[in-house]
Amino acid sequence: MILDVDIRHRQGAFALEARFQSSGRLTALFGPSGSGKTTIVNAIGGLLRPDHGRIAVQGRVLVSTAQDVHVPKHRRRIGYVFQEGRLFPHLDVRRNLMFGRWFTPRAERRANFEHVVDLLGIAHLLDRRPATLSGGEKQRVAIGRALLADPQLLLMDEPLASLDEARKAEIYPYIERLRDEGAVPIVLVSHSVAEIARLATAIVVLQEGRVVASGPAPDILRHTSVFTQAGLAEAGALIEAHVLRHEDRFGLTVLQARAGTLTVPRLGHPVGSRLRVRLRARDIILSVRPPEGLSALNVLPGLIASLDEAEEASVDVQLACGGDLIVARVTRKSVEELGLRPGLPVHAIIKSVAFDSEALGGAGPESM
Numbered sequence: 001m002i003l004d005v006d007i008r009h010r011q012g013a014f015a016l017e018a019r020f021q022s023s024g025r026l027t028a029l030f031g032p033s034g035s036g037k038t039t040i041v042n043a044i045g046g047l048l049r050p051d052h053g054r055i056a057v058q059g060r061v062l063v064s065t066a067q068d069v070h071v072p073k074h075r076r077r078i079g080y081v082f083q084e085g086r087l088f089p090h091l092d093v094r095r096n097l098m099f100g101r102w103f104t105p106r107a108e109r110r111a112n113f114e115h116v117v118d119l120l121g122i123a124h125l126l127d128r129r130p131a132t133l134s135g136g137e138k139q140r141v142a143i144g145r146a147l148l149a150d151p152q153l154l155l156m157d158e159p160l161a162s163l164d165e166a167r168k169a170e171i172y173p174y175i176e177r178l179r180d181e182g183a184v185p186i187v188l189v190s191h192s193v194a195e196i197a198r199l200a201t202a203i204v205v206l207q208e209g210r211v212v213a214s215g216p217a218p219d220i221l222r223h224t225s226v227f228t229q230a231g232l233a234e235a236g237a238l239i240e241a242h243v244l245r246h247e248d249r250f251g252l253t254v255l256q257a258r259a260g261t262l263t264v265p266r267l268g269h270p271v272g273s274r275l276r277v278r279l280r281a282r283d284i285i286l287s288v289r290p291p292e293g294l295s296a297l298n299v300l301p302g303l304i305a306s307l308d309e310a311e312e313a314s315v316d317v318q319l320a321c322g323g324d325l326i327v328a329r330v331t332r333k334s335v336e337e338l339g340l341r342p343g344l345p346v347h348a349i350i351k352s353v354a355f356d357s358e359a360l361g362g363a364g365p366e367s368m
């Protein structure tokens with residue numbers, strides 16, 4: 001178990017009562033503003049002392065109010081990356097990075113400088129000052145500095161929130177590499193379902209100080225009802241696929257998933273590479289007959305596994321498609337008119353607009 005949290009804490013009118021465990025290499029804490037994400041991160045990092053409870057990281061107890069344990073923050077070996085990089089403006093990138101290791105006893109230094117620099121693609125920035133870096137570059141340096149302190153856990157509190165979409169897209173592959181390397185588990189605070197769908201291996205959903213769902217990312221994302229209004233439109237299935245071939249004449253790439261083949265806009269990934277594909281529930285249409293004369297390129301046959309109540313007029317139809325589980329959001333009216341019920345064979349039609357760049361993330365073979 002990487003993370004075991006069971007804490008209660010009151011601050012002003014807000015009461016946190018959070019209990020979850022995670023063995024994910026990248027655990028996302030997701031929830032609306034004020035749901036308690038930062039409070040949890042601060043309790044893990046030692047910036048806040050919870051009123052009651054216990055926190056253990058990789059089996060090491062950091063907090064136990066019952067046993068009067070409260071490991072001071074500098075002994076926790078927890079790396080922090082904040083929204084704004086907080087680099088030292090008067091030091092160049094190399095010195096900012098070296099600062100990370102300064103507090104780690106020599107005998108415990110494991111992170112290799114060259115490796116971290118290479119992993120984050122910052123070798124060409126070493127002699128520059130923070131003021132000359134883009135927002136995304138600053139965050140990569142901040143991550144590097146945290147890693148060089150040899151943390152046993154890396155906390156990232158909305159590290160990308162101040163970046164625009166283009167900068168975010170630039171930094172995701174580095175976080176994915178870090179996640180897939182698996183050397184340091186990550187806890188990422190995020191407001192964005194698109195972001196957690198791309199990065200998380202485990203998700204904890206918070207609402208008003210309580211955990212409303214937690215578990216492996218694909219399981220949580222498929223149950224759209226746990227997401228608040230803002231996140232609902234982005235929820236859906238997460239499946240793994242590999243690149244089968246490119247069809248350059250049409251500007252397309254064909255992916256193979258367990259559910260079948262998917263044709264998507266041309267990707268830069270080489271044939272054979274693996275990636276995670278997000279199929280948003282709202283982008284899937286169901287047909288009880290094999291569709292004909294449709295412009296959609298992606299039709300996956302499957303069996304209805306269950307019908308879950310979603311928001312007001314909608315139902316989430318969970319489908320088993322050849323070993324993958326996907327979910328379609330349909331209206332209650334369609335459920336009635338088409339006679340949708342568990343066990344019924346259907347065809348899931350995926351709208352071609354579904355495959356935007358956010359839906360197709362790079363991924364190592366073990367990222368899910």
Ligand SMILES: Nc1ncnc2c1ncn2[C@@H]1O[C@H](COP(=O)(O)OP(=O)(O)OP(=O)(O)O)[C@@H](O)[C@H]1O
Binds near residue numbers: 011032039191
């Ligand atoms: N020192 C404090 N005194 C009183 N209330 C506080 C204090 N710190 C935080 N709160 C309240 O605790 C609640 C949870 O805050 P927290 O920062 O953990 O939420 P969050 O989910 O991280 O939100 P955001 O996404 O906006 O950062 C909020 O209602 C906040 O106003």
